[in-house]
Amino acid sequence: MTEAVRIDGKAFADKLRARVAEQVRELKSAHGLTPGLAVVIVGDDPASHVYVRNKNKSTLEAGMKSFEHQLPIDTSQKELLTLIDGLNSDPAVHGILVQLPLPKQIDEQAVLAKIDPNKDVDGFHVINAGRLATGMPGLVPCTPLGCLLLIKDTLGKDLSGLRAVVLGRSNIVGKPMAQLLLRESCTVTIAHSRTKDLAEECRRADILVAAVGRAQMVKGDWIKPGAVVIDVGINRIPPAEVGGKDRLVGDVDYAECAKVAGAITPVPGGVGPMTIACLLANTVTAACALKGIAVPDVG
Numbered sequence: 318m319t320e321a322v323r324i325d326g327k328a329f330a331d332k333l334r335a336r337v338a339e340q341v342r343e344l345k346s347a348h349g350l351t352p353g354l355a356v357v358i359v360g361d362d363p364a365s366h367v368y369v370r371n372k373n374k375s376t377l378e379a380g381m382k383s384f385e386h387q388l389p390i391d392t393s394q395k396e397l398l399t400l401i402d403g404l405n406s407d408p409a410v411h412g413i414l415v416q417l418p419l420p421k422q423i424d425e426q427a428v429l430a431k432i433d434p435n436k437d438v439d440g441f442h443v444i445n446a447g448r449l450a451t452g453m454p455g456l457v458p459c460t461p462l463g464c465l466l467l468i469k470d471t472l473g474k475d476l477s478g479l480r481a482v483v484l485g486r487s488n489i490v491g492k493p494m495a496q497l498l499l500r501e502s503c504t505v506t507i508a509h510s511r512t513k514d515l516a517e518e519c520r521r522a523d524i525l526v527a528a529v530g531r532a533q534m535v536k537g538d539w540i541k542p543g544a545v546v547i548d549v550g551i552n553r554i555p556p557a558e559v560g561g562k563d564r565l566v567g568d569v570d571y572a573e574c575a576k577v578a579g580a581i582t583p584v585p586g587g588v589g590p591m592t593i594a595c596l597l598a599n600t601v602t603a604a605c606a607l608k609g610i611a612v613p614d615v616g
């Protein structure tokens with residue numbers, strides 16, 4: 318039996334970041350515009366700090382300005398909203414990202430609602446969710462955007478009529494992913510923990526996107542032969558032996574599913590690297606839209 322094509326998200330993300338860097342050079346020379354991204358992190362969650370460091374490094378490598386705001390864990394909601402107000406009106410800042418999760422004294426929805434929707438490079442503001450749902454141009458959440466780019470790179474630009482199943486209904490991945498696939502004229506099902514006969518639903522999918530946060534839940538007999546399988550999950554498995562390292566696995570049992578699928582993303586090295594690359598692309602999109610410059614095509 319032939320193994321599925323392994324979709325190399327790392328290589329695709331590297332190419333996308335190089336393209337973004339080229340767009341930034343053009344914006345500087347033709348318009349004197351340097352896109353700027355502000356990242357706000359509250360508290361000392363180690364994983365969040367790793368993400369933020371990577372975002373900062375990638376932003377600078379792409380030739381953009383990076384503004385990092387590290388706030389203590391006891392920051393009040395009012396203080397955070399005041400900072401966002403300042404970033405909303407700062408002309409050097411074109412993109413704003415507030416790292417989630419936030420400490421419990423802060424209302425996440427109030428914070429996301431405060432960000433200027435035209436600087437909302439995470440695409441989490443309800444205005445951007447509404448724009449996506451109604452087919453208006455807007456900023457699209459980075460992880461689902463990255464998934465769509467990988468799907469199109471694998472299957473070609475025309476996805477119309479294909480059956481897509483999105484496993485997971487989060488506001489960050491599942492729902493926007495479903496909207497993006499619907500916009501591509503796929504027949505879309507959102508499946509989740511309460512779905513009856515999950516395996517049967519998944520087996521109907523030409524495109525399966527798994528974003529549930531359950532380690533290796535999707536098994537080989539859930540996959541339609543030849544399907545494209547996109548694994549958004551990042552689950553840490555503690556070491557079997559003392560002194561070993563955590564192992565990262567996705568929501569998909571790669572070894573089993575690769576025997577049935579036509580193409581599949583690995584974990585790590587699949588969807589993960591696409592998120593930051595799309596964040597950089599969104600920052601260029603936001604900067605251009607704010608300045609009334611034609612927005613480059615992300616695909």
Ligand code: GUN
Nearest residue numbers: 414415416417418439459
């Ligand atoms: N925390 C984990 N992933 C993300 C993300 O994509 N955006 C933000 N703002 N926080 C996150």
